[in-house]
Amino acid sequence: MYIPKYFKVTDMQEIKDFIEKHSFAMLVTSHNGRPIATHLPILFKQNGEDFFVTGHMAYGNPQWKSFKESEEVLLVIQGPHSYISSSWYEEENVPTWNYQAVHLYGVPEIVTQEELVHDLTHLLKKYESHRPEGVVWEKLSDGLITKELKGIVGFKIKVNEIQAAYKLSQNRNEDDYKTIIEKLYLEDQGDSQQVAEEMKRQRK
Template structure:
């Protein structure tokens, strides 16, 4: 892909595109993807109808390109669609929360919703049996996060593995386009920004997560 994925700004063409709600740091976008690996994977079937499924993915960076590794069950509608049309969209999403204009200094404006999301387009390629086994090993090791876990693929019964592998297909997606929105009230004045953080901090887990992210980014938005 021309320019590589490190030039994130070159690919901000189709998603909600307001400069306030972007980051120029490639590492921030990739970190968000790693932190939210349970994605919605979308495609188009042979009848031009949209399909989607929800799966965990492993993210790998090779020579300035990003790849997603995952597996799905065989003979599913989405699997057949991916076989017929390898062009897919992976959606990474995180915490989100309503933000009331009553928390702003100027309260006579529209309320909004804060959230973070990444949309990643790419080309899906199914893998052979050896590739499937390798993907299963990588996925399990990544999410178990313990080298001594008895649930690692290499510690499972070989007959059990071979039997279950017949029902699933592994693939990798080479990403060709990555877009993001980190909508976190960056367009508000500092007092309103602080009020939003304080109020979200008293609400549910998603709101508290948004508040924590806003707090962590405050120094870049309002440098002293």
């Protein structure tokens, strides 16, 4: 990912928090020279100084079979994004786009069923434990679990490289920066307002 110096993010805690918040990723691999992708939920984990991504996909999805021929895979994690009109600048310029994104490169492998169950347990806990009638792993019947496990494949990716970009108008002057935030709040789009919030947070 091309990242100009203004927009490069290197703070690992910031990156971990971002992935935790935006943990629906696009996994890109290659099969017979052709790129293929799947959109799926992931968990981002740290073990000592190493980082791992875990997830699962349908058994019927042929992408998991491409792991053997992929020396390295790419995970793309997208945050909020929004169009930025150059009419918001003090001086003449061209429009652009603000966004947040993280790319993770690593080596994939298929995990055991025990590892998959451990991963699914944590995934359900993350998204269900706060709900009054949350469907956590322990509440699922053995019959359903046995049936569903046959239909999915779990994987683990050891992360070799992390690229993170927050393109949030850091290269604009203070007046332009404040105006962009104000204008984004007026846009009738959820992502635009989220970008405004992120821009405010970055300047605190």
